[in-house]
Amino acid sequence: GENVGLHLPTLSVQEGDNSIINCAYSNSASDYFIWYKQESGKGPQFIIDIRSNMDKRQGQRVTVLLNKTVKHLSLQIAATQPGDSAVYFCAENSIPSSNTGKLIFGQGTTLQVKP
Amino acid sequence: GAGVSQSPRYKVAKRGQDVALRCDPISGHVSLFWYQQALGQGPEFLTYFQNEAQLDKSGLPSDRFFAERPEGSVSTLKIQRTQQEDSAVYLCASSSRDRVSGNTIYFGEGSWLTVV
Numbered sequence A: 001g002e003n004v005g006l007h008l009p010t011l012s013v014q015e016g017d018n019s020i021i022n023c024a025y026s027n028s029a030s031d032y033f034i035w036y037k038q039e040s041g042k043g044p045q046f047i048i049d050i051r052s053n054m055d056k057r058q059g060q061r062v063t064v065l066l067n068k069t070v071k072h073l074s075l076q077i078a079a080t081q082p083g084d085s086a087v088y089f090c091a092e093n094s095i096p097s098s099n100t101g102k103l104i105f106g107q108g109t110t111l112q113v114k115p
Numbered sequence B: 001g002a003g004v005s006q007s008p009r010y011k012v013a014k015r016g017q018d019v020a021l022r023c024d025p026i027s028g029h030v031s032l033f034w035y036q037q038a039l040g041q042g043p044e045f046l047t048y049f050q051n052e053a054q055l056d057k058s059g060l061p062s063d064r065f066f067a068e069r070p071e072g073s074v075s076t077l078k079i080q081r082t083q084q085e086d087s088a089v090y091l092c093a094s095s096s097r098d099r100v101s102g103n104t105i106y107f108g109e110g111s112w113l114t115v116v
Helices: none
Strands: A010-014 A019-024 A032-038 A046-052 A054-056 A064-065 A070-079 A086-093 A102-105 A109-114 B005-007 B010-013 B019-024 B031-037 B043-048 B054-057 B064-070 B075-079 B086-093 B111-113
Touching: A010 A019, A010 B010, A019 A109, A032 A064, A032 A070, A046 A054, A046 A070, A070 A086, A102 B043, B005 B086, B010 B019, B019 B086, B019 B111, B031 B075, B043 B064, B043 B075, B075 B086
Parallel strands: A010 A109, B010 B111
Antiparallel strands: A019 A070, A032 A046, A032 A086, A054 A064, A064 A070, A086 A102, A086 A109, B005 B019, B019 B075, B031 B043, B031 B086, B043 B054, B064 B075, B086 B111
């Protein structure tokens, strides 16, 4: 399953399928991007990050793709499991090379995994 | 502790009351951040500390919001004369280095503030 654009905040997939969560970021100068997972009642949990000098990075069951031409970021989750159900946020470091900790978060996508 | 610890986890305040939210970052972490998360939204930046220095407070919504980290470890976010629009989850985060890029930022569970 895949969400298209920012105006579809919920993605529902069958257990075992691959999930693709999309995000458009705002600043072409951003140099660092992060995906967070947030379960109900908990704080955001780091999943994977990528620097702007890369276009792909793989982790365990997750892959992040970065397309700087169109300012687009995606998170791919392989073999989605019920435990992956959560809200997923992309975040960008919109003021690179500055001494600040300001991350800009996207709206978030709710991933629902059907057993 | 192993992670970022926040207290109280839940706070109900009457409108006009002052509140103080505490954050214990991961031991030795240089950077500390406060974010505000409204229901159904992504976190929004409030302020950033590097050790005891508050280097960025551009996200604080009004002068009723004040944050401090006097000894470069524990931080307190204070909200004076709370209003209903202050109701949100207040997230604290920390990282081991002094720049965002390439440095994992760890979030706490948040302090849930409800103003009635």
